[in-house]
Amino acid sequence: xxxxxxxxxxxxxxxxxxxxxxxxxxxxxxxxxxxxxxxxxxxxxxxxxxxxxxxxxxxxxxxxxxxxxxxxxxxxxxxxxxxxxxxxxxxxxxxxxxxxxxxxxxxxxxxxxxxxxxxxxxxxxxxxxxxxxxxxxxxxxxxxxxxxxxxxxxxxxxxxxxxxxxxxxxxxxxxxxxxxxxxxxxxxxxxxxxxxxxxxxxxxxxxxxxxxxxxxxxxxxxxxxxxxxxxxxxxxxxxxxxxxxxxxxxxxxxxxxxxxxxxxxxxxxxxxxxxxxxxxxxxxxxxxxxxxxxxxxxxxxxxxxxxxxxxxxxxxxxxxxxxxxxxxxxxxxxxxxxxxxxxxxxxxxxxxxxxxxxxxxxxxxxxxxxxxxxxxxxxxxxxxxxxxxxxxxxxxxxxxxxxxxxxxxxxxxxxxxxxxxxxxxxxxxxxxxxxxxxxxxxxxxxxxxxxxxxxxxxxxxxx
Ligand SMILES: [Zn+2]
Numbered sequence: 055x056x057x058x059x060x061x062x063x064x065x066x067x068x069x070x071x072x073x074x075x076x077x078x079x080x081x082x083x084x085x086x087x088x089x090x091x092x093x094x095x096x097x098x099x100x101x102x103x104x105x106x107x108x109x110x111x112x113x114x115x116x117x118x119x120x121x122x123x124x125x126x127x128x129x130x131x132x133x134x135x136x137x138x139x140x141x142x143x144x145x146x147x148x149x150x151x152x153x154x155x156x157x158x159x160x161x162x163x164x165x166x167x168x169x170x171x172x173x174x175x176x177x178x179x180x181x182x183x184x185x186x187x188x189x190x191x192x193x194x195x196x197x198x199x200x201x202x203x204x205x206x207x208x209x210x211x212x213x214x215x216x217x218x219x220x221x222x223x224x225x226x227x228x229x230x231x232x233x234x235x236x237x238x239x240x241x242x243x244x245x246x247x248x249x250x251x252x253x254x255x256x257x258x259x260x261x262x263x264x265x266x267x268x269x270x271x272x273x274x275x276x277x278x279x280x281x282x283x284x285x286x287x288x289x290x291x292x293x294x295x296x297x298x299x300x301x302x303x304x305x306x307x308x309x310x311x312x313x314x315x316x317x318x319x320x321x322x323x324x325x326x327x328x329x330x331x332x333x334x335x336x337x338x339x340x341x342x343x344x345x346x347x348x349x350x351x352x353x354x355x356x357x358x359x360x361x362x363x364x365x366x367x368x369x370x371x372x373x374x375x376x377x378x379x380x381x382x383x384x385x386x387x388x389x390x391x392x393x394x395x396x397x398x399x400x401x402x403x404x405x406x407x408x409x410x411x412x413x414x415x416x417x418x419x420x421x422x423x424x425x426x427x428x429x430x431x432x433x434x435x436x437x438x439x440x441x442x443x444x445x446x447x448x449x450x451x452x453x454x455x456x457x458x459x460x461x462x463x464x465x466x467x468x469x470x471x472x473x474x475x476x477x478x479x480x481x482x483x484x485x486x487x488x489x490x491x492x493x494x495x496x497x498x499x500x501x502x503x504x505x506x507x508x509x510x511x512x513x514x515x516x517x
Contacts, residue, residue: 081114081132084389085300085357089293090130093141094148100229101156101222108155116305118244119257120147122154132301134258138240141290146223146237150262153222159215216262217271224275233284234276241269296357299323303330322348326361333365341365356385356392363395372402383415390419394429401435412436427456444473448480451487460491461501467491 087110095105109127113119116133123129128151138144211219224234241264244256276282303311303326311331315324325344332341345362352358363378379396386392393415400408400415416433420426434449451466467487474481493501 081112082391083112083300084360084386084391086112086135086297089297090148092293093145093290094128094152096230097145097149097152097223097226098155100226101152103152103156114305116301117256117258119261120151121258121261122151126155128152128155131258132305135294136298136301138236138294140236140239141286141294142233142236143240144236144294145227145232146234146240149223149226149234150219150237151223152226153219154211154215156222157215157218159211159219211262213263213265213268217268219262220268220272221275224272224279228279228281231281231284233281234272234279235282238269238272238276241272245269295323296326299327300330300357303327304334308335322351329361329365333368338365338369354385356382356389359385360392360395363399367395367399367402372399373405375399376403376408388422390422390426390429393419394426394432397429397432397436401432401439406439409436409440413440425456427453430456444470445480448474448484451484455487455491461493461497463487464491464493 090110090112091105094108094110098105098108103126107126109125111127111129113129113131115131116136117131118133118137119129119131120134121129128148130148134147135144138147220237223237227234227237244259245264245266299315299322302314306314308331311327315327315331317324317328325348329341329344329348332338332344342362342365345358345365348358349355349362359378359381363375363382366372366375366378376396376399379392379399382389382392383396397412397415397419400412413433413436416429416436419429420433423429430449430453434446434453437443437446437449447466447470451463451470454460454462454466464487467484471481471484471488474484
């Protein structure tokens with residue numbers, strides 16, 4: 055199964071690591087991921103695609119953009135989610151992007167574009183992993199090097215491709231009994247973009263050129279649809295408002311959050327956004343009273359427990375975070391990120407009594423997301439504390455492999471293999487990693503020289 059993104063960590067890790075740096079960062083959040091998947095999967099199915107083969111990624115960037123890359127991946131900016139007045143608007147954009155996938159528009163582009171996409175996919179891969187590695191300095195450094203993916207040229211679709219994607223998108227909406235009105239409204243709202251200079255346009259409209267003709271053609275087809283007047287369900291509207299409150303809480307400045315969601319706003323969305331803003335500004339007491347009031351309303355909401363656990367964990371209260379993360383796992387046992395959060399809190403307490411459970415949760419999460427580098431890293435800590443050196447090295451090899459650091463993966467896999475039980479699954483997998491990451495003689499020499507230089511630099515100077 056293609057995992058949602060290759061690495062995982064709490065929502066905030068990505069944000070706290072690169073605040074307002076202008077760099078695009080992929081973020082993970084179970085609540086938003088589940089919503090996007092529920093909105094998109096029926097459209098993919100209507101397009102004859104297999105949802106489990108289509109990756110869905112959230113870009114933590116508050117401009118409007120959504121795009122697809124080769125290999126069937128959909129990327130959605132948090133800005134697109136924020137700007138959608140209705141679920142139907144967001145679904146319209148998702149249907150349009152699905153139209154680009156099913157029309158194989160990327161496959162028809164020339165070699166020049168293919169090159170740009172290959173680079174982008176690679177840097178984004180790093181970005182995903184680095185953002186979620188949660189390893190302080192190393193993650194920051196990796197992220198900085200991958201931050202430029204947003205400046206790479208996005209493919210610009212031709213007018214023919216755009217209208218084909220529009221028509222296909224409307225077809226998928228119709229097939230699922232939904233209105234295309236949202237897509238028309240989304241485009242109309244940004245119609246003025248087309249008269250703006252290229253540079254001032256939203257990235258979305260640079261790659262998906264908008265024109266009056268195009269909106270007209272969309273409008274005509276929507277009007278002919280029997281589903282034109284179908285409204286969003288209350289449930290979908292509520293999910294979108296929650297996602298918006300959470301995204302705003304994390305990505306806007308606290309001033310903006312308190313302006314949009316003042317304390318007089320006692321709605322669920324207001325309290326949700328403020329919980330995040332309070333804890334980001336270090337006002338733990340306020341954050342606690344907001345989240346506790348939310349939990350009073352919905353004691354079984356895993357995302358509220360998750361947020362409570364996260365804010366406690368990040369305030370240095372790992373022990374107190376555990377019961378909340380435990381609850382998320384009970385409420386949603388299939389969500390790997392919840393298990394990883396729980397294991398992380400358990401490990402952080404340094405209480406050996408938790409090690410077995412932490413290992414169990416990490417293993418379960420990794421069974422769903424094999425390339426989750428952060429989970430592998432946490433697992434290496436568990437093994438290390440249990441005195442299982444070879445397994446710890448093996449987990450580091452997996453982590454490095456997931457991060458695309460082949461040299462490190464090779465080195466740790468070979469070290470691990472010496473200590474692992476001959477013929478055990480880890481031993482076999484270590485051999486596999488070694489085979490895939492086998493460096494060339496030149497690469498090996500270069501690494502050895504670097505290590506030698508580092509040793510010499512760190513050695514005490516002679517008298
Ligand atoms: Zn398009």
